[in-house]
Amino acid sequence: MPVVLWTDALIYLLLAAALLGIFLSRRHPHLSAPFKHIVHSRVGVASGIILLAYAAIGFLDTLHFHPALEQSNAQGEAMVSQRILSVLDILTDSLRQHSEKTYSQPFAMYAYVKESSEMPDGRIVREYPRLKWGGAHLNDAQEKTADIIHKSIIGVVIGLLFSMLCSLLITGLLAWRKHRTLKQQLTKVWRNQTELPWRLILLLLSLLIVMASLSGYLSQFYHIMGTDKVGEDVFYQALKSIRTGLVIGTITTLIMLPGAIILGLMAGYFRGWIDDLVQYLYTTLNSIPGVLLIAAAVLMLDVYMTNNAELFDSVVQRADLRLLFLCVILGVTSWTGLCRLLRAETLKLREMEYIQASQAFGVNHFMILLRHLLPNVMHIVFITIVLDFSGLVLAEAVLSYINIGVDPSTNSWGNMINSARLELARVPVVWWSLSAALVFMFVLVLSANLFSDVVRDAFDPRMRKPS
Amino acid sequence: MMAYIVRRFLYAIPILIGVNILTFVLFFIVNTPDDMAYMHLGAKRVTPQAVENWKAEHGYDKPLLVNTQAEGIKCLTDTIFFNKSVRLFVFDFGTSESGRDISYDISQRMWPSLAIAIPVLLIGVLINISYAAIIVFFRATYIDFWSVVITVAMLSISTLFYIIGGQFLIGKLWHLVPISGYDTGFNGIKFLVLPVIVGVIGGIGGGTRWYRTLFLEEVNKDYARSGRAKGLSELRVLFRHVFPNALIPILTGIVAILPLLFMGSLLTESFFSVPGLGSYTLDAIQRQDFAIVRSMVFLGTFLYIIGLLLTDLSYTLVDPRVRLH
Numbered sequence: 188m189p190v191v192l193w194t195d196a197l198i199y200l201l202l203a204a205a206l207l208g209i210f211l212s213r214r215h216p217h218l219s220a221p222f223k224h225i226v227h228s229r230v231g232v233a234s235g236i237i238l239l240a241y242a243a244i245g246f247l248d249t250l251h252f253h254p255a256l257e258q259s260n261a262q263g264e265a266m267v268s269q270r271i272l273s274v275l276d277i278l279t280d281s282l283r284q285h286s287e288k289t290y291s292q293p294f295a296m297y298a299y300v301k302e303s304s305e306m307p308d309g310r311i312v313r314e315y316p317r318l319k320w321g322g323a324h325l326n327d328a329q330e331k332t333a334d335i336i337h338k339s340i341i342g343v344v345i346g347l348l349f350s351m352l353c354s355l356l357i358t359g360l361l362a363w364r365k366h367r368t369l370k371q372q373l374t375k376v377w378r379n380q381t382e383l384p385w386r387l388i389l390l391l392l393s394l395l396i397v398m399a400s401l402s403g404y405l406s407q408f409y410h411i412m413g414t415d416k417v418g419e420d421v422f423y424q425a426l427k428s429i430r431t432g433l434v435i436g437t438i439t440t441l442i443m444l445p446g447a448i449i450l451g452l453m454a455g456y457f458r459g460w461i462d463d464l465v466q467y468l469y470t471t472l473n474s475i476p477g478v479l480l481i482a483a484a485v486l487m488l489d490v491y492m493t494n495n496a497e498l499f500d501s502v503v504q505r506a507d508l509r510l511l512f513l514c515v516i517l518g519v520t521s522w523t524g525l526c527r528l529l530r531a532e533t534l535k536l537r538e539m540e541y542i543q544a545s546q547a548f549g550v551n552h553f554m555i556l557l558r559h560l561l562p563n564v565m566h567i568v569f570i571t572i573v574l575d576f577s578g579l580v581l582a583e584a585v586l587s588y589i590n591i592g593v594d595p596s597t598n599s600w601g602n603m604i605n606s607a608r609l610e611l612a613r614v615p616v617v618w619w620s621l622s623a624a625l626v627f628m629f630v631l632v633l634s635a636n637l638f639s640d641v642v643r644d645a646f647d648p649r650m651r652k653p654s
Numbered sequence: 655m656m657a658y659i660v661r662r663f664l665y666a667i668p669i670l671i672g673v674n675i676l677t678f679v680l681f682f683i684v685n686t687p688d689d690m691a692y693m694h695l696g697a698k699r700v701t702p703q704a705v706e707n708w709k710a711e712h713g714y715d716k717p718l719l720v721n722t723q724a725e726g727i728k729c730l731t732d733t734i735f736f737n738k739s740v741r742l743f744v745f746d747f748g749t750s751e752s753g754r755d756i757s758y759d760i761s762q763r764m765w766p767s768l769a770i771a772i773p774v775l776l777i778g779v780l781i782n783i784s785y786a787a788i789i790v791f792f793r794a795t796y797i798d799f800w801s802v803v804i805t806v807a808m809l810s811i812s813t814l815f816y817i818i819g820g821q822f823l824i825g826k827l828w829h830l831v832p833i834s835g836y837d838t839g840f841n842g843i844k845f846l847v848l849p850v851i852v853g854v855i856g857g858i859g860g861g862t863r864w865y866r867t868l869f870l871e872e873v874n875k876d877y878a879r880s881g882r883a884k885g886l887s888e889l890r891v892l893f894r895h896v897f898p899n900a901l902i903p904i905l906t907g908i909v910a911i912l913p914l915l916f917m918g919s920l921l922t923e924s925f926f927s928v929p930g931l932g933s934y935t936l937d938a939i940q941r942q943d944f945a946i947v948r949s950m951v952f953l954g955t956f957l958y959i960i961g962l963l964l965t966d967l968s969y970t971l972v973d974p975r976v977r978l979h
Contacts, residue, residue, distance in 0.1 A: 467668065467669070467672065470669055471669050471672035471673055471676070473958075474669055474673060474955040474958045474959055475673055475676075475951055475954065475955050475958075476914070476917065476951070476954035476955070476958065478920060479935065479947065479950055479951045479954055480951065482935075482939045482947060483677065483680055483681070483947050483948075483951060484680060486939065486942055486944065486947065487680055487681065487684050487685050489693075489942070490685045490689050490690060490693045490942075491684070491685060491689070493692075493693055494685075494689050494692060494693070577810065581812050581813070584812050584814055585812070585813060585814065585921060588814060588921070589920060589921075589924075589936055589939060589940070590939070590940055591939060604812075604814050604818075608814075608818060611818065611821075611822060611826075616822070621818065625811075625812060625814075625815050628812055629810055629811055629812075629815075632810040632811075632812075633806065633807060633810035635810075636806050636809060636810050637806065640806075
């Protein structure tokens, strides 16, 4: 039975808006020009594909449902469990189920701490116990290296087969659209003579598929990134954290967008007391140091949630609401920048001839704002959305570390870092949780930063070449 | 000039009032003092008497806005709003939930914060400007390209990584300096080295990239071109003409954050257990000490506004075209 959490609903809304935007911009050449710029840029395409891969994982993790139970109730109707799972949970079922007792290193067969166990003859020995799942198919430790290499080769080969199939399929489709033979198209792609950088796209796609198949196959037999304190697979946690990161990065902007756009446009267009009021509002909010405002708001939310615990049906819903609230609060602290930019731009635009013409024709203010001003400031909105994203993802980690971020039960990179950093004092060091979170975050933020540069160039009218 | 400063200070008053009302609403209306008492006393099975005691002890047992039982002016002053919020205007922060004097704590903890923040700022700006200058001198070469790649990559790394990595590498593996701690006077230097290095490195990515953009904007302007046209060397054009102009936004940007240096850095101070204002705030957040958080919000806002004022004033000093009246 499907479940739609609050953040899920907003993600669907965001997707719908994105699809609508693509549909609209396809029909207007002046809107599709910046998108063309992005897909023609190699950096834009490469970072875009990585972002899409992250988005796909995040989307799979958004499709939530109550899993059906095996047994049915007395009336013979199928029962559903109260637990909330996502499609990603089902796809990575083995990762989720394969939990150990406590820490284990990546690709380990034995646990990380010694444990007393009783031998058959009654002696008590302290040794590193075998893991329940990690390398459980092996007989002794000598086989491990050979086995890992063997399994990696299988994983890579499967991945290569899939990626070749995929590349052939895409090239075939291209050939069909361009009315060429498959061979002609393949040569064109291979020599990089296509309009879009298809060679890069296919190479990157293949790399992603190979990596996915390699890690997917190996993680059936090993904990490829180790396990954490309670024995959960770190790879699974890192994958689950993707959704949290993406939600914080996108929903925050989505939530603050309407307010910032309406207030910014109104302040710039009407001026007078509305302008004063809006300026006062954003100067005040901007004056409060962001972290402190977030801390104050989250503290208050904590108090509210502790005192009204009965309002929330399940831990997942509670955590979800907290995530949403964090987005709202981050939005409150970050809308001021966009609002200020929009106000300044509107102040400039309202003196233009076309606005004065529509005023002279008696078009009402609402229509002028909607039809003539809004479309002309949209590039600022786009640039802000993309520019803010990476900062927000990084902010999540920091906030979770100070305990004013997402709920401790939510998987997030911040929570992973937070729980792992205390273990750095151990000898030998527990480094895998921390590194996994940092690497996943780094790849996402790096591609977002690169992508945002391309987007800024594409949308900024100052950068556009005169044609 | 004087009239301008006075006017700017007057502008600040409504903003401070706004912030004050906002925090008041957040801390006392969204959640009543009763909620806070329950939260602090822990369990759900607290007797109403214990709640009353807790409120009386911390001065939350008064009406929120208007005290109908008191007479005359006390009707307005003997309230939570007056005692907890209005008093902030004269920097009377009161006592924390654990009974300590907040103003005293702030005055003590300000110095360790500054001891880290000032070197980080100075060394950081110096390194960033030099690096950006080198990039601009070698613009449109491989040095430029790879420097941009490096700065974007450094920008994409979480601050947490720099701190944890620095502690691990320099403190734990190489045993060069203590991992964390603080001491006064010369003994303190060995504790300060690591946080300062980490702070500087963490800022290189963002800073250098930003300065590079600023420099590049100036480098192709007409005055630079005429400098080259009359035969000046590229170095002379850059150092004599371009950089002084590009430094204007950099300097004024630095002036804006100067007052906020007092607030310290939340993360750095807590990781390196420096007893500064940053870790003070963080501790307060984690102990849910609302009185301290409220005071820090007010103090932070005040310092921010001072920073804005200083920025405007510094424009008149470095840019003769700007006149304030």
